[in-house]
Amino acid sequence: MLRFKLLLICLLLSAASVKADEGMWIPSLLKKYNIKDMKKAGFKLSAEDVYDINKICLKDAILGLGSKSNPTTFTGSGSFISESGLVLTNHHTVVSYLHKHSSEELNYMRDGFYAQNKTDELPAKGLTLARLVRLEDVTENLLKGTESLSDVEKSRLVDKRAKEISKKVREGNHYKVKVKSYFGGTQMFLEVYEIYRDVRIVAMPPLALGKFGGESDNWRWPRQSADFAVLRVYGNANHESLRYSIANEPITPVNHLELSLKGYKEGDFAMVYGFPGSTKQYLTARAVQQIAEVTNYHGIKIREAKMEIISKAMNKNEDLWLKYSDFMAKTSNSLLRWKAELRGIEKLDLVNLKRKEEEAFTQWINSSEELKKKYAEVIPGIEDCVARLDTIEKLNMYVFEGGIKGGNFVSFAGKFDMLNAIASRKNVNEKRLNKELRRLRVEASNFFNAYDLETEKEFLKTLVKLYDENVGDKYKPKPIIEARAKYNGNFDRYIDDAFSNSMFASKEKLNEFLKYFTKEDAKKLQNDPVFDLCLSYFLINKDMVYRQRVDIRKEYGKYHNKYLQAKKEMMAGQKIIADANRSLRVSYGNILGIEDDGKNYAPIAYLNELVEKNSKDPKVYAAPQAYIDTCKKAIKESKKAIPTCFISNSHTTGGNSGSPVLNAKGKIIGLNFDRAGNGLVGDYKYMPELTRHIAVDIRYIRFVLEHQLHADNLLEEWK
Structure with missing residues (x-):
């Protein structure tokens, strides 16, 4: 009876976590674990065609x-x-x-x-x-x-x-x-x-x-x-x-x-071949809860504030659009990802789903004294570490997302700390001091050419206020505490006053400071209100975040590794997926549509949809007008609809960006670039009904090369 119960537990876990088209598989092991399933899905080649060292x-x-x-x-x-x-x-x-x-x-x-x-x-x-x-x-x-x-x-x-x-x-x-x-x-x-x-x-x-x-x-x-x-x-x-x-x-x-x-x-076979970043398929319920209620929650709050500032700046003129377009893309990418992860966690009821898995895991452990001895402390140990990490992870978000990486100014000002350290020594190394001054002159020139000071001040005003509202005084930098008292919480006025009394107020003032700098000027730098604020984020990280976070995560890692070892032992003889870890992987499935929020979507998108979107909202879908005219002409002249992108249920994650999507014969049909929203929860739990990666059709790539970039020589070379 005991053996039957254990078998049932394993089968339940297997059914919940392993499916034929799930996973990012190690290519050298395809012959052992996957090639039969790949063939069933439509693959026409051998495992050796995918990976072979000979x-x-x-x-x-x-x-x-x-x-x-x-x-x-x-x-x-x-x-x-x-x-x-x-x-x-x-x-x-x-x-x-x-x-x-x-x-x-x-x-x-x-x-x-x-x-x-x-x-x-x-x-x-x-x-x-x-x-x-x-x-x-x-x-x-x-x-x-x-x-x-x-x-x-x-x-x-x-x-x-x-x-x-x-x-x-x-x-x-x-x-x-x-x-x-x-x-x-x-x-x-x-x-x-x-x-x-x-x-x-x-x-x-x-x-x-x-x-x-x-x-x-x-x-x-x-x-x-x-x-x-x-x-x-x-x-x-x-x-x-x-x-x-x-x-x-x-x-x-x-x-x-x-x-x-x-x-x-x-329904056609599709395979993604690339270097996925990392997944966390074996997180516990408590760890998923932390993602939903701490990390993503506060990360979303901070990045929404940043996006509002960037959007206003970029709408002012083309110069600011050029300066902040890359920063905006990086900021919005994680913001939308975190939001989509939360939707997926909620839709799957993932916390409770993970709890059920843990219950089955605990039953397996309790089935023998030997297993209890090896693994009984695993789940309690993980939960204790995650509980202690709650405060640290929240603080880390406000120190990094809201501080060091809040805009671009804090990290820029932080580069002057080495100058402070060199000039403050009893015996100053003049050669090293001059080398550092030369480096900072270049850094200053690059910064003021690449970014807008008024926009950077807006980042500071907004994010200092957010820090003050969401983090307890025990974890606040001294300048923020003092500013709240002096300015009665008016952080806009605090930042304006700080810059009016700072060498960082303009490119000219900073260049002058660096040009005539002597070791006696170290005190001026230390007393500069902007430098003081910016440096305080690094000090909070050093004193209250970094080491504590590393230590707890190291302890967590030991328990989590044992959890993974136990999972592997528990499912011995079955096909079990290794988390992605930036190594080469194969994922495969089929080109399939998706149902989302009660609406069914086909697996292929077309060029006429691009024209329609651009017509309805030309500010958001701001394709060049000449290109839109070309698209209209191509649509009119073509006998078939012109595809732009497609989706399949192959399992992907970050790092798979740029991975080729191959057909059953190993030929490239597209290029992976994104995932559909609710499926982002696939990093924590793959679900075939939710998970879809998005690829740009290879034919559309060639269409753009021909009609937008007029890359005739390239098209001739790339046949």
């Missing part, structure tokens, strides 16, 4: 977007699409690199960009791309003989072994190597990467098309966004990773994806 396969065309300082910490995905090093990714993943090249004279944000010749391609300075060379399961090598060790001893030994293995793999080659942990450290994979460091921008549509509908359409379906960008990878004589290429010439990639312009229909 032959060229699809994985050799897939790329992770990183940075010069963190080339294997991926923020998005992409893919090679030609033999001449062309890469396809999302507009929103790389628009900041184009933004750096934009000016009032060359307004690429408004007009888009296309390089007629290779010599015109713009460097995406700091952007790196990575190709996974191979995966290797190193679990046995890392964990052998660690059973009797304490957690600390085990961690040290595993880290030591991982470094030794990585060093050995790197010997005699140019690769980057990482070891990643899965299921609370019960499974380890070695990842070997080829890094590309010379990346250039070839083509990007105007912001009005790349982010068509802006915030009104973000995280929503149906969509008509041309969210794509075309890049190119070059050889670099100064970096050995491209030793097989010619310096300053496009590389020839190991593999590139083939196009399919035949289209698709509802």
Whole structure:
């Protein structure tokens, strides 16, 4: 009878959390776990066609977007699409690199960009791309003989072994190597990467098309966004990773994806191949509750206030629109995401759903003394940590979202703290002092050219007030407490007075201060009211947030890892999903419509809908008029409706932005760029009736390249 109950519990949990089209799967394990289900869903290729270390396969065309300082910490995905090093990714993943090249004279944000010749391609300075060379399961090598060790001893030994293995793999080659942990450290994979460091921008549509509908359409379906960008990878004589290429010439990639312009229909197989960021499928009820009631709740409050300020500024003139368009996009993205997550949590009743899972988990633990000994403390330990984190997470939101990252001024002023530290020492290093002054002159020039001081003051006025209203005095910076008393809560007047008495009041005053600065001026900086306020956020973070948050999260991590270990043990022999962790993954499903709030939506959106939206609200859907005219003409002349975007139930998350969407034969049919609102809860619990990712149709990408950017040479190259 006991065995029957245990089996029933496992089956219930399995049915609740694992479905054939769910999950972001490790590509090297597809043959073992997934290929049969993929075939049932319509896939026509083999597991080896997707991933194989002995032959060229699809994985050799897939790329992770990183940075010069963190080339294997991926923020998005992409893919090679030609033999001449062309890469396809999302507009929103790389628009900041184009933004750096934009000016009032060359307004690429408004007009888009296309390089007629290779010599015109713009460097995406700091952007790196990575190709996974191979995966290797190193679990046995890392964990052998660690059973009797304490957690600390085990961690040290595993880290030591991982470094030794990585060093050995790197010997005699140019690769980057990482070891990643899965299921609370019960499974380890070695990842070997080829890094590309010379990346250039070839083509990007105007912001009005790349982010068509802006915030009104973000995280929503149906969509008509041309969210794509075309890049190119070059050889670099100064970096050995491209030793097989010619310096300053496009590389020839190991593999590139083939196009399919035949289209698709509802029910067809679709596969997303890329580097998803992170999911948290195994959160407890209490942790989900914290997301809903603390993190997202206060994050939404802060970002709504920021969005109101940005919107007013951008409506004033084109200069401010250009300066704040990228900042607005980043601010609104998380705001709308948090709102959508809350809707999904509520719609699923996710807190109670997680509680039921925990009840089944507890029953399993209580079925034997051995399991009790190993795992009885897991759920209570997690709940205790989460309860202690409530205050810290709320404070962290107001310190970072409302302070350090509230606008752009706090982080800018914070850069002067090093000057203060150098000049305040008893024996001042004049050489270092002068070097720091030169650095800050450049920082000051860049800041005042990139941002508007009056707008930044509005951020401070609004967010200081929000901080005061929502955080207890124990956690408030001294300047805010003193300002509330002195100005009777009128923080607008406080900020105005602070700037009127500050060296940060203008570019000219700050430049003068830096030009004639001596070590005696350290006191002036310390007593500056604006610097004092801005620095206080960093001090609150240092004294009350960072270390406490790290310590509690570290303790939480130990319990959560044990929870994952227990889940894996409990479901031994069954297919169980590892959370996404910025490693290469495959997700698959079918192109399907969706029901949302009582309304059914088809899985494909069309060009005529773009024209209709633009006609109804040209301010929000601000496509160039010449492009709208072209669309009307194309619609009239075409015998079939022209698709723009589509959705499928493949499981995706952040980081999948720019991932190619492939058909049953492994050919690219689209480019993933978003998810439909309620499905954002899929990071915490995948539900097939809610989860849809959104992709721009490959045919629409080529339509925009032809009719908006007039990229005939590129289209000829990319066939």
